[in-house]
Every structure is written in C-alpha cells, then in structure tokens.
Amino acid sequence: MRKILQLFLLLLGSWQIAAASEVHAVLVFPFENRSTRADLNWVSESFAETIASRLSGPDFYVLNRTERDVACTQLGIPSDTPLTVASEFKVAQTLGADWVVFGRFNVEGAGLTATARLLDLRKLKLSPPIAATGELAELVDLQTRLVWLLEAAHDPHFTVGTEEDFSRKFPQVRLDAFENYMRGVLATDDPARIHFLEESDRLNPSDHRAAFALGRFYFDQKDYANSAKWLKKLNPGDAHYLESLFFFGVDEYFLGHYPSSKTAFEKIGREIPLNEIANNAGVLATRAGQDEQALEEFERAHAGDPTDADYCFNRGVALWNLHRHNAAATSLEEAIKLRDDDSDAHTLLAVVLEKQGDAAGEKIQMEWLHQHQMGLEAHPSRDVLPQPRLKKNFDERAFLLLSLAVHNALEERLAAMPADQHAAVHKSHGKTLVGEGRLAEAERELAEATSLAPSDSEAHLSLAEILEAEDKPQEAAAEFQTALKLKDSFAGHLGLARAYLALNHRDQARLEGEAALKLDPDSREAQEVVGRIISGMK
Template sequence: MGESFSEALSARLVGSGHLPLTREERLGGLERLGLPASGAWTRASWLRLGEELEADRVVLGWFGVEDDQLTARAQLLDVRRLTLSPLLEEKGPFAQLLEVQTRLAWKILRYLDPSFPFSQQAFRQRFPPSPLSAFESYVRGLLATSREQQLRYFLQAARSDPGYSPPAFWLARLYFDDQDYAAAAPWFARIPSDDPLALNAQFYLSLCYFFSGDVARATEALEPLGDRLPVKGVWNNLGVFASRRDLHPAALGYFNRALEADFADPDVYFNLGLHHLRRGEWQDAVRALAECVALNSNDTEAHFLRAHAFEKMGRQQEAERARQQAVGDNPALALSLERRQLDFDRLQPQLTPRLARQLPHGSSTASTRAQHVAVHVARGEHLLASGRIEEARQEFTEAILLDPDSERAHFLLAEIYQRLGRLPEAVSELKAALWSQETVSARLRLAELYLVQNRPAQAREQVRAALALDPANAAARALEAQLAAGPGTPEEKPQ
C-alpha cells in the first residue's frame, strides 16, 4: 500500500514538470544508509535519506483505512531549511484509491507552487485512473522478489489496461536487463511520447536497437532526446552511434557537447579517442586518451588503446610503457584486449541512475501513547546513565516510533550516536529534535558537533539561533567567544 502511494504520487509529479527520485535511487540510498526498504521510519531517517540523495524535499505520508474509507495525509520536508509544510489530507472510498492519490498530488503541487495552473478537476482529467486491478498487479510486480513473479504481475497489469504505461515500461526493463533486446523493444515502443516515462523509454529503446546491430535505428530513436533532454548521456551515446557509422563531423559534435555538459568525464574522452583510432587519427587519439587516463589512471583499456596509437606512430618506447600500464605481465589480459580490437565503446547505460509508513494502529488513546513514550524515554535515560548504550538506543528508538515528535528522545539518541562516533547520525537526530521543538540545548549540541566536524560557519549559525532563544545564556556566549577567537571558514558546503 505504501509503495502504491510512492508510485502514484511520483508519476503525477513527473507529469507536472517535477523530477522526483526514482524507486531505484530511493532503494539505493536506503541500502547505503543501512536502512530497511520497509518498516516504520523515524523523521530523522527520512531526513538522512533526503540528505544522502541530495533531495530538495521529502514527501512524508500516512494512510489509514476504516470501514472501507481511505484517509491519506502528506507533509513536505524541506531538507535544507528543516521546515515542514502544513498537513495535506484527502479522503475517499478505498475503491477510489487512485482518485484519492491524484487529489493529494494536486494539493502537493499547489503547495509547491500556489500559481499551479490546473484546477483540481483539470488535473484529475490529466491522470484518468486505471482499473484498480491493473494498478494492484503493477505494485505487486514492483515488490516481487523473483523475476518470474515480476514478469507475471507486470504482464497482468499491462493486459488489464493496455494504456497504462508503467507496467509496460518495467516489463521492458526486465527483458532489457536479461539482454533480450528483441523482446524489450516493442514494450518500450508502446510508451506514448507525451507520457512521463517517454524519455527513459526512448533512451532504452535506442540501446535495444544498438545492441541488436541496428545503429541507424538507434540514432533515429535517440536524436529527438537531444532537443528535449540535452544531457551528457544523450550526447555521449549519439557520439558512439555516429562513430560506429563513420559520421565523423557528427561524432565530434556530439562528443564535444557531452564534454560541455561534463568536461571531467573520462568515458567521453575515451570514446573520443576510440573514434579517432577508428579513423587512423593517431595523434588526436593519443590526446583524448591522455585526458582519459589523467582522470582515471587505472583505466586498463585506455592505456591499451594509447599503446596501440603509439605503435601506429612508431613511438615504440611510449607504446611499451602504455602497454605495461595496461596489462603488466598478464598475457591472458593482453590477449583478451587484442581480440576485442576496437570494440570498446562506452555507452551511458541509463538516462537517470537516480516514505513514510503508517504508525502502528491500535486502540490506544493519545494519552496512553504519550505515557508509553515517557516510559521508553525514562528507561533509556536510566540505561544511558548506566553505560548500557545499545539498550538505551533501542528504548529511544521505540519512543520515536511511537511519537516522531519526541524532542527528548531525538536529543538523547543524538547523544548516543555522538558517543559511538557516528556524527552524521547524531547531527540528523539533533535536527529532528529541533524540528520537533526549538531548544537552546539542542542548538548548542549541534554547534559543538559542527565544530568537531570542522564546520565553524554552521556552528556559528547554531549559536546565533541559541542566543535568539536565550540572549543571556552563558554556555552560548562562551561558545560564541570561542568561535570568534578561531580562524573561521568563510565558505563551506551547505548542509
């Protein structure tokens, strides 16, 4: 159910000009942070995920079903400003799940841009709901753990509603990942040009044609994206396609555009060098490949191709040095590279590389839950004073699961992470504490952590905030004086 909200809201935000992170990016971020893909998360966890993925905002949400009536709520967390939007809410029959999600998406968009040009009625018409059975099968496919289950659910969804593009796209992705390009291409081709998934589908379709040996058709599929999405990956791949077709001016133009987008990408220099090698332009090849190895000195293939170019130029000593850097004393690797000849093209494999859970329901009243939170915090404080850090951490985590706004639980959990040397997590917990309630102690603790991280500008900002709360606070004044005496750092990476 939670995944259905993520998918539905993302699709509607994409279709309205926003760029939400993909499910793959979200799961990758969770894996890097060591967080579970599902479960009850704390607000600090949401904040950490937003920071990890460099997101501007995180949509937090809750839902509940009672007597077949669905209630969905959402808030937007501004990751940089640490502010929360007002609570946005929609209700309706559970059978109208997609309709409720569409109305909630409209409220999110209106909050982001009060001048959003579509009325709710017009917005709903842009996203007519698919049959609930198709949407359910699609979400089951996303959550399935085996390829066979994914294929079955995506096929069910695509057949239930042939006009519903997400299952067709992910079905194509399954075939693509299996290198069954002939099976993948028709499904990618089914995505309409005005669909939010169209750009990604067209990008993958071009790769299907390329890997199937039809480079001209690959170019035809990808060229329109150059105008709609002028990014490095598109220009790089178009350069490779043109190089394979021996279209010299076109290839140079595409690679130059890719380098204008990212002048420090070694793969673009590699492809440019490879293109010059194909044409026998040895000096140009050496120059481009030199840029590549300057950016990535361990690039075996680039060193190998440089050796090839030096040999063609009669510069044997340089060729030997480059070959030694490439293969050393490994004859098997040398033979493998020789067999590939000039088949080394480096394609951008995808266009973009790049939560809430319901709190436990029960019959407890708000006052009973508050009592449970207080018990967990009190136990945690006792355990922390006794040095039983892991048990204390569990108590504070339980308190936060029951009440994500517990300032005291977040503050003490930050202390635990600080003792364990896990400073980024301590910072996130202190931010969550301040998010729940402004306190001088949390501001000063955060300032101290920033000092440990050698980030005096952020530390000063926290001290100023503490003094705004209590201008006579002695600890804040002392820390202010300490910072004034330090060297300072005028510019730092924003948090």
C-alpha cells in the first residue's frame, strides 16, 4: 500500500501539482432487509453493489465485497449474516475505511422504501438517515438517488446538478438481469452460480458484470478456455476492463496463444505501470528468445518490488540465458533468501555455480536438493532447466489504487487549466470514443465537458447525438434544446426533429424539421426526415 501511495505522490510531483483532491476510502455494507420476504435477500447485497459502483470515481476508493468478507473472516464474523453497527464499525476499522455507508429497506406490496446513513470514521460522525421511496421495479433508480443525495450532503467537491444529470452518467440496468447477477454472485454452489450468471448475461448482454464474474470463476477453476470466452466480452467502457485483460492474458498464455496474451498485457501496460505486467511481458519475451528485452522487463518488475522472490528468480533466468553467470548467481541467491524452499532457484543456482567452477557452492545446492528429494540427474541440459514464472494474479487493491492515482493525477493537471480548455480535452476524448463505438464512455466524457463549459453549444450537440445513438430520445431532446438556445444550427434543429419523432411528438418534430430546411433547403437528410414526419401524420 505504501508503495502505491508513494507512486501517487511521485506522479503528482512530476506534474508539479500543488495538491491532490482528497480521496475517501469507502465501505458499503449490504442493507438490512426489514421486510418479511426472504426471497428479497439478494436486494440487500444489491444496495452495496449499486452504491459502490455509483460512488466509484476520482474522489473515492471503494472497498469491494471480497475485501469486506476477508475482514469479516479475520474478525471471526460470519460474512453471510446481517451485521450489527458495532460489527460494521470493526470491519471498517480493519479495512482502514474513511466512510461507511449502511442502511435498511422495506417492501410493502410493490412499494420500496430505503434509508441510508453515512458514518465518517475520521470524525466519528454519523449522518442523519437519508430516505428514498419508489417502486420495487425502480430498485436501481432508487439506489442511484440515494447516492446522489449522499454525495450532495457529504462531498464538498460534488456538483449537485439534477438527479437526471447524475443518473445519466451510468448505463441503464435491466432489473431481471441484475437480479440474476446478484443471485449468481451470492450463490454458494457452482451450478447455481453458473446458471444465474449465464441467465444475467443472456437477459442483458450489454452489461458485462456477469461475463466478468464467469470469467473469474472459470479462471479460478483453471478452465482457461471458458475463462477467455467470457472475459473477451468486456470492452474498454467496462469498470473491470483492465482487470479482465490481465486474466485474459494469463488465459491466452496457458492456451498457447502467445501473441494475444502479449497484446492483452501491453494494453494494460499503456495505462498502468504494474509490476506483474512487466514480469509477464518478460516471460513472453523469454519464450520468443528476446532475452535482452526479457531482462529489461524483469529488472523493471524487480525495481517495483524487490521483495518478490519470483522477480528475483526470473531476473536470474534471464541473466543465465545471457551468459551473465555472476549476476545470475547473485539474483538467484537473492531469490533463495526471500523464499528458501524455492527448489527451482536452488536447481538453477547449482547449474550456474557449476558453470562458474564453484564446486563448493554447487555441492551446497545439490545437498539441499537431495535433502528435499529434488535431486538433479548429473548435469541437466538447458532445455530442462526452470523457466521464468508468469504472474497469474495481482494485488487488486494496489491495482485499483494505482488506477485511481493515475486518473487523479491527470485530472489534477487538467484542473489547473481554464474550464473551457479542460472541457475541450473531455470533448475531444469523447469524439474519439464515439469513433471507436464506445458510446457509454463518450457520453460520460461529453457530460463532463458540458458541466465544465455549460455554454459550449457544440458539446451539448455532441452529447445529444450520443444520447440519440443510445436510444435515449427524451434526454437527447433536452440536450438538442440546450444546444439550440446557445446557438441556432441546422444540426440542432434536425437532431431535435429526430428526437421528437422518436417520442412521437410529430407536430413539434415537423416544426424542427422545417426549421432545419430553412437553414439548408438542399439537405436530402432533412427532406427525408420531414417526409417521414408528414407521412406519419396522414
């Protein structure tokens, strides 16, 4: 953890940023089910899932369910039973959380009522309850409303805006798919887990949370083919995309698909300087016979964490391959000091010492191997010597904190710019994402641009076009209207005509279509839109 924080400070210092935004470590607990319906227990965990996903961002590091369960285990608290406030406090302290969100919900008929509270552990201050009511069918909307209210009340950096503006930052969730996802996550037997997660993916294939969960499940089972099948569904707009690339890269390596494994690790490396990525790049370079490059990658991984025995061992392998025997022996001895029971390190060190003519040193290693029943046959050839080790897992908390650090460092740098220049960066990035078909990400970028520069008609127009492409005509119409108030344009009137037509507001659509034709009478696109409107009115 300290290394990640040091890297965060290094990033900030290298860009000469005076101060970073305060980052809160947040822990969200499942909400207490106060209804009499045991079949709604999945809703308890769904509050934690949705609130955590809505809070994730540059100001928050949200502790995940796995971390919460580990802390419960350490404290001897059953993780699958409702926790008292005192138990929640202990878990939060164990994980070093700054904020804790907890609450309760009740269902009567089709109605749903929920209350949330925030505990600030640094100030030891408990907030008054924040309530939201609605229909059970509006579960995710209600959970999102709670987050909006919590942030408005407790985060001084939060730009309140409207609930609709806040909700628009997140992809729409299909409730039946979400229910199956939550039931899959909570399932205690493998067949049920697979059934619910596959059903969730079938019901809403654009929501890749179930695909990621299935990919991780099969990965843990060492079923690399099925793991890769599910993980490759994720795209750059997904919250777990970079994590999925890591596991996909490992899958492909063990399946013998080395080029795609290399590509996956390279994509992560361009975003985050992760030690495990450098290590795995070195393993692939070794397999390709690129020993100098492999050594560079292993040196980079070792510099990032000199206490990792695998990095020391892999560096020793690369140095042996390069016939740098003295350095190889030093690195392998370092690996053995960190992990004395490493038979591969003892094996290779024995061979290196033999090559150096160090009979006494070789004898020590051979005796250790024989004592541990891992003796070598006379003089093994290089072909049977240990190979460098791929990292199959990574420190998830370090990964997420480093992602957050990189993102925050960039945002702090942008924050020093005038608002219109800051907005222009988001606007440009949004347009790039549109060209790549990554509409959900593009929407978030353009929404950020419009919040930074609310008088930028082009940003509102671009956001409207994205919303239209996402089949959100009501929201698109509102953005087209805002763009037109700021600046009259052909694209604005024609876009608004299309949005009104999608909403079946044909009179308004006709007026906007005719306004577009006045600005460009020769436009075939405008003529076609007006023609569709008039034909539908007959």
